[in-house]
Structure formats: C-alpha cells, structure tokens
Amino acid sequence: MYTAVVVGAGVGGLAISGALARAGWRVSLLDQSDRLRADPAALLLWPNALAALKSLGLGHGMGEISTQVPAAGVRRPDGQWLSRPAPGGVTPVVVHSEDLHDTLIAGLGARIDIQTGIRVRQVHNRPGERAAVGDGKNVWDADLIVAADGADSFIRSRLAPQSLAVSSGYAAWRAVIPWYRAPKLPDDAPLAGETLGGGYRFQAASLGNRGSAGASSRGGIYWTATVAGAARPEPPATQLTLLRRWFAGWHAPIGDLLAATEPDDLSQQDGRQLRPLPAELAFPCGVGGFVLLGDAAHAMPHHLTQGAGLALEDAATLRMLVGTGGAGLDAAMSAYSAQRRPRIAQVVRQTQRVGAILAPRGALLTRARERAFGALAPRVLDKAADLVADWTPPY
Numbered sequence: 565m566y567t568a569v570v571v572g573a574g575v576g577g578l579a580i581s582g583a584l585a586r587a588g589w590r591v592s593l594l595d596q597s598d599r600l601r602a603d604p605a606a607l608l609l610w611p612n613a614l615a616a617l618k619s620l621g622l623g624h625g626m627g628e629i630s631t632q633v634p635a636a637g638v639r640r641p642d643g644q645w646l647s648r649p650a651p652g653g654v655t656p657v658v659v660h661s662e663d664l665h666d667t668l669i670a671g672l673g674a675r676i677d678i679q680t681g682i683r684v685r686q687v688h689n690r691p692g693e694r695a696a697v698g699d700g701k702n703v704w705d706a707d708l709i710v711a712a713d714g715a716d717s718f719i720r721s722r723l724a725p726q727s728l729a730v731s732s733g734y735a736a737w738r739a740v741i742p743w744y745r746a747p748k749l750p751d752d753a754p755l756a757g758e759t760l761g762g763g764y765r766f767q768a769a770s771l772g773n774r775g776s777a778g779a780s781s782r783g784g785i786y787w788t789a790t791v792a793g794a795a796r797p798e799p800p801a802t803q804l805t806l807l808r809r810w811f812a813g814w815h816a817p818i819g820d821l822l823a824a825t826e827p828d829d830l831s832q833q834d835g836r837q838l839r840p841l842p843a844e845l846a847f848p849c850g851v852g853g854f855v856l857l858g859d860a861a862h863a864m865p866h867h868l869t870q871g872a873g874l875a876l877e878d879a880a881t882l883r884m885l886v887g888t889g890g891a892g893l894d895a896a897m898s899a900y901s902a903q904r905r906p907r908i909a910q911v912v913r914q915t916q917r918v919g920a921i922l923a924p925r926g927a928l929l930t931r932a933r934e935r936a937f938g939a940l941a942p943r944v945l946d947k948a949a950d951l952v953a954d955w956t957p958p959y
Contacts, residue, residue, distance in 0.1 A: 567706040568584050568590070569705075569706040569708075570584075570709075571684050571697060572712035572858070573593055573678075574714065575871075575872045577595070577858070579617075579875070580883065583879060584883065591676045591677070592677040592679065593678045594679050596682060599680055600669065602661040604739075605660075605661055605740055606659060606660045608657070609656055609872065610656045610870065613873035614657070615956065615957055620671070622671050629664070630657035630658065630659040633657060634756050635655050637649050639760075640760065641764075643816075654950055661831075663782055684698070684719065685698065685699055685700050685718065686698035686700065689854065694706065694850040695849040695854055709853070710882070711723075711857065714858070715836050729838055731795075732865040733792060735793055735794060735796060735835040736788065736789065736790045736835060736865075737789050737803070737831065737832050738787070738830075740784045740829060741786075741825055746774070755770055763792030763922065764792070765791075765922055766788075768787040768788075769786050771786045787821050787822075788866075788869070790867065804822070834859070837864045845857075845904055846900055851894065852894060852897065853894065862911075862912070865915055867918040867948075868948060870915075880957045881904055885900050907955070910952075911952050
C-alpha cells in the first residue's frame with residue numbers, strides 16, 4: 565500500500581486526500597488549525613470546478629447544494645448597463661463554503677489519519693531518501709507528500725524559495741446574508757450581474773430561494789467585493805464600515821446588502837499572488853517526492869474567482885496520474901507538473917488582463933476613455949471566463 569501525506573485541509577487538500585484514499589493509498593492529512601472547518605461565506609464554482617468534482621467522484625449531490633448564477637451582464641456604479649449577456653456564455657454556480665466542505669469531508673472516508681494543530685516546520689528532501697516533513701517533534705514520511713498549505717506554504721518556501729507570495733494590489737471580501745436577515749429587494753433592483761467602477765467591483769447572487777428553509781438555513785444572498793489596495797488588517801467591523809463607505813452611492817441593491825451584512829458574515833480573501841510562479845510543481849525524492857497543489861502552487865488575485873476551481877483541477881489531475889502508486893510515481897509527478905503549469909500560466913495571464921481593466925483610472929477620465937472602457941471591460945471579462953472555464957479532466 566502506497567502512502568501519502570497531505571499538508572493543508574483546504575478545498576484542494578481535502579479533495580486529494582479523499583481521492584487518494586479511495587484509490588487505496590494510506591493517507592495522513594495534517595492541518596495547522598485546531599479543527600477542520602470552512603469559512604462562513606460561499607464560493608463561485610465554474611464549469612471546470614464542477615468537472616473536476618465529477619472526475620473526483622464528488623459530483624453527486626452538487627445540484628442539491630448549489631444554485632445556478634444567471635447571466636446578467638455588467639453595470640456601472642450608477643446602474644447603467646455596460647453589457648448584456650451574450651447567448652451561450654458560461655456561468656458559475658454558487659455554493660455555501662460549509663456545504664462544499666461537508667461534501668469533501670464525507671469523501672474522506674474512515675481510513676484517513678487526520679491530525680490537527682500541526683504546523684510543518686521541517687522539509688526533508690534528500691536524494692535517495694523518502695520525502696518527509698516534520699513539526700519539530702514528529703516526522704511524517706511517505707511515498708508522496710502533497711503541499712496544499714496555501715499561499716504561505718512552508719514546503720514551497722523550501723522547495724521553490726524564489727517563488728514568493730506578494731501583494732496583488734487588490735483585496736477581496738465575501739459574505740452570505742442569511743435569508744432571515746436579507747433585505748427584500750424591489751422588482752426593479754435585480755440581484756444578478758456585476759458592477760465595475762475604477763478599482764472596485766461588486767457581484768451578488770441568490771443562494772437558494774427565499775422561504776425555502778428557516779433561519780438555520782445556509783441559504784441567503786451571497787456577495788463578493790474587490791477593491792484596489794492591500795488587504796485590511798483591521799477588525800471585521802472596521803472592514804465592513806470601510807466597504808460601506810467605498811460602495812456608498814452605488815446602485816441598488818448594493819447599499820442594502822452591505823447594510824444587512826454583519827461583521828461575522830465577512831470573509832476577507834488573501835490578496836496576494838505568487839511571483840514568479842514555481843518553475844516546477846513536482847520535486848522528486850526517493851520513489852516519489854513532493855508536489856505543490858492549490859494556492860501553494862498558484863496563489864493569484866480573486867478576479868476570476870478560480871481559487872477553488874484550480875485546486876480541484878490540481879487534485880483531479882494528480883489523482884488520475886498517480887493512480888495507485890508504484891514504480892512510475894516519479895514519472896507521474898513530472899507529468900503533473902508538465903500538465904498543470906501551462907494551464908496555471910494561462911489562468912494567470914487572463915487574471916492579469918482582468919486586473920488591468922479593474923485598475924483605478926483616476927478622476928480625469930475622459931468621455932472617450934469611459935466609452936472605450938465600457939466596451940472593453942465586458943469583452944475581457946467574458947473572454948477570460950470562457951477560456952478559464954474551458955477545461956476537461958484528464959483520463
């Protein structure tokens with residue numbers, strides 16, 4: 565029986581842990597938190613993420629916990645439409661983070677050794693020896709070690725030290741307002757589409773239907789906001805005050821949604837990216853070695869809402885390539901790096917294009933430039949979404 569140690573119990577770490585265990589691997593899952601938990605917000609999952617979940621054997625039941633986000637177009641802060649959706653465009657679903665977390669936990673099965681409160685501080689990557697990690701007290705070795713420990717990955721810092729997590733120049737927030745607190749919106753304030761202003765972006769969607777469940781339901785109204793600037797270190801209450809100030813005067817129902825949001829609803833996204841991307845995502849050691857997965861491999865800005873989707877793509881690809889382990893494990897790891905890195909670089913390029921159109925443009929923007937922006941921004945967003953969501957699991 566082949567062994568794996570997965571470091572990090574986020575979306576990617578949970579997905580690959582369960583996938584390897586179901587393939588017959590003996591898996592240890594290590595996480596620095598005191599318990600495995602999801603944040604209180606929600607996630608947008610595009611078709612590539614749903615395809616990856618299906619490939620991993622986790623697609624069953626997603627229709628019951630997710631809500632399709634209708635195509636609606638892009639607006640300016642004053643409510644004027646910049647574009648209406650083109651027929652046949654791709655759209656995501658929205659799923660509560662806790663519902664997705666429950667699905668991934670259920671996929672772990674009973675055979676995985678889960679250890680929490682573990683902070684990896686040592687990486688043993690010696691030629692001819694088994695890959696291993698340690699916390700200063702204990703050491704875990706395995707045929708395969710998966711670094712799914714986020715943008716601040718300690719393992720990546722030892723294997724690819726030139727790749728650093730730096731500010732992306734943007735911060736992002738997500739929140740779910742439960743139905744019992746959500747404002748009842750007027751018919752002329754549709755909850756769909758997204759709104760762009762210089763350096764600011766806001767999007768909202770319904771998570772389920774109002775009245776479908778009681779106050780304990782995970783349904784509600786989901787919103788996400790992106791703002792140019794660094795992540796905010798202040799308490800959530802202060803962050804919420806800032807968000808209300810930044811989006812004051814924007815068209816309905818944005819103000820109503822922010823007014824109904826409470827500090828505990830907020831989840832601030834990591835506003836950093838890796839520069840440069842690691843040259844390799846696999847590092848041979850012994851019969852196998854280390855691989856990077858999720859934000860440890862490709863942390864990037866929130867513009868395309870692809871963090872979870874790319875992590876699931878990573879997990880589906882790695883699971884297919886390594887199979888049940890064996891003498892070809894090192895070759896499978898190299899194939900993982902060769903397949904994933906070009907895909908990640910493509911998504912990074914699209915993210916940079918979207919970041920460029922979201923950048924603040926100053927108060928002296930001319931009418932001609934404003935019209936050009938209004939024509940360009942929706943096209944860039946639509947093209948980026950189409951390209952990024954166009955992914956087929958390897959078989």
